[in-house]
Amino acid sequence: MPHQHPTGPAPARLEAHATWLVGRAFARSAGLLSAGFEAYGDGLRGYHYRLLAALEEWGPASQADLGRHTGIDRSDVTAALNDLEARQLVERSPDPAHKRRNVVTITPDGLDRLDQLEQVVQNVQQEFLAPLTAAQRRQFISLVALLGRQES
Amino acid sequence: MPHQHPTGPAPARLEAHATWLVGRAFARSAGLLSAGFEAYGDGLRGYHYRLLAALEEWGPASQADLGRHTGIDRSDVTAALNDLEARQLVERSPDPAHKRRNVVTITPDGLDRLDQLEQVVQNVQQEFLAPLTAAQRRQFISLVALLGRQES
DNA sequence: CAATGAGTGTTGGCCTGGCCAACATAGCAA
DNA sequence: TTGCTATGTTGGCCAGGCCAACACTCATTG
Numbered sequence: 001m002p003h004q005h006p007t008g009p010a011p012a013r014l015e016a017h018a019t020w021l022v023g024r025a026f027a028r029s030a031g032l033l034s035a036g037f038e039a040y041g042d043g044l045r046g047y048h049y050r051l052l053a054a055l056e057e058w059g060p061a062s063q064a065d066l067g068r069h070t071g072i073d074r075s076d077v078t079a080a081l082n083d084l085e086a087r088q089l090v091e092r093s094p095d096p097a098h099k100r101r102n103v104v105t106i107t108p109d110g111l112d113r114l115d116q117l118e119q120v121v122q123n124v125q126q127e128f129l130a131p132l133t134a135a136q137r138r139q140f141i142s143l144v145a146l147l148g149r150q151e152s
Numbered sequence: 153m154p155h156q157h158p159t160g161p162a163p164a165r166l167e168a169h170a171t172w173l174v175g176r177a178f179a180r181s182a183g184l185l186s187a188g189f190e191a192y193g194d195g196l197r198g199y200h201y202r203l204l205a206a207l208e209e210w211g212p213a214s215q216a217d218l219g220r221h222t223g224i225d226r227s228d229v230t231a232a233l234n235d236l237e238a239r240q241l242v243e244r245s246p247d248p249a250h251k252r253r254n255v256v257t258i259t260p261d262g263l264d265r266l267d268q269l270e271q272v273v274q275n276v277q278q279e280f281l282a283p284l285t286a287a288q289r290r291q292f293i294s295l296v297a298l299l300g301r302q303e304s
Numbered sequence: 305c306a307a308t309g310a311g312t313g314t315t316g317g318c319c320t321g322g323c324c325a326a327c328a329t330a331g332c333a334a
Numbered sequence: 335t336t337g338c339t340a341t342g343t344t345g346g347c348c349a350g351g352c353c354a355a356c357a358c359t360c361a362t363t364g
Binding site: 027062064078079102 | 340341342343344345351
């Protein structure tokens with residue numbers, strides 16, 4: 001957890017940079033999320049949540065596909081799925097059509113856990129956006145969405 | 153550098169979360185910054201830039217004070233100052249009033265380098281904000297500034 | 305005056321999230 | 335058949351952010 005060290009004001013030139021402000025906002029968001037996961041996530045974190053969400057949305061998928069949908073590297077997908085499988089939130093079975101490929105399926109327990117995590121994440125959204133009015137929130141979300149697009 | 157792996161769409165629930173969007177925007181901003189530093193920064197990175205900026209703004213300071221102003225941990229300040237001192241962008245001298253304390257001073261070379269880095273960072277701002285109109289940029293900056301404040 | 309507690313710089317380490325390389329192997333295409 | 339690509343796995347690197355321990359110095363207070 002960000003342990004809230006006493007901190008003075010940052011240099012003025014930094015405060016003027018959009019990248020700096022985004023970094024601050026992200027730090028706060030990451031802090032809230034990791035606090036939420038730590039308190040209610042049973043050791044699961046961002047990667048796990050993302051993978052469960054992808055499985056819930058698109059159904060069973062290969063690990064490679066999961067990686068592409070979630071933006072997580074193949075190797076990290078493997079590691080996170082190990083955790084999820086150990087908790088029986090997910091099942092890996094060999095794809096009959098491609099011996100080298102696994103089909104990953106979310107279990108009923110996995111769906112339950114996803115709902116729990118979703119609650120955590122929803123609460124964090126409220127906390128994170130608390131400084132803004134409803135109208136400001138809408139504005140902010142539409143603007144920040146524009147800034148995230150990777151224009152290759 | 154973010155090597156632009158081919159990436160599918162993210163799960164819909166993620167795209168709806170402000171924290172997710174901020175994370176994406178931050179990832180893009182961090183990518184642009186690190187690309188900029190790598191190309192023109194001569195091996196210097198965020199920490200170094202922040203420290204130089206603080207020294208320029210507030211004049212000579214102890215390492216502890218630098219840490220507080222920049223939000224950088226004491227230990228990381230030490231390491232970054234080692235780099236800056238090796239490049240003669242900064243000087244460390246013992247504080248006469250307090251034997252255990254160092255007074256860190258930015259050198260003329262340091263000021264020059266800071267100007268270079270500032271140019272890099274300024275260019276990144278333009279690139280980062282490119283998707284927004286001028287009015288949207290103003291809006292975004294004032295909103296995101298609100299979201300970064302750590303309300304202890 | 306002595307002792308205690310706070311501040312200072314340094315070393316070394318941990319963790320997350322993000323990456324990359326190498327490997328063995330499976331499938332596909334020329 | 336010969337390659338080329340894809341897949342899952344292991345192991346590692348890096349940046350940024352932390353934290354703990356240590357040796358020391360200073361100020362305060364008993």
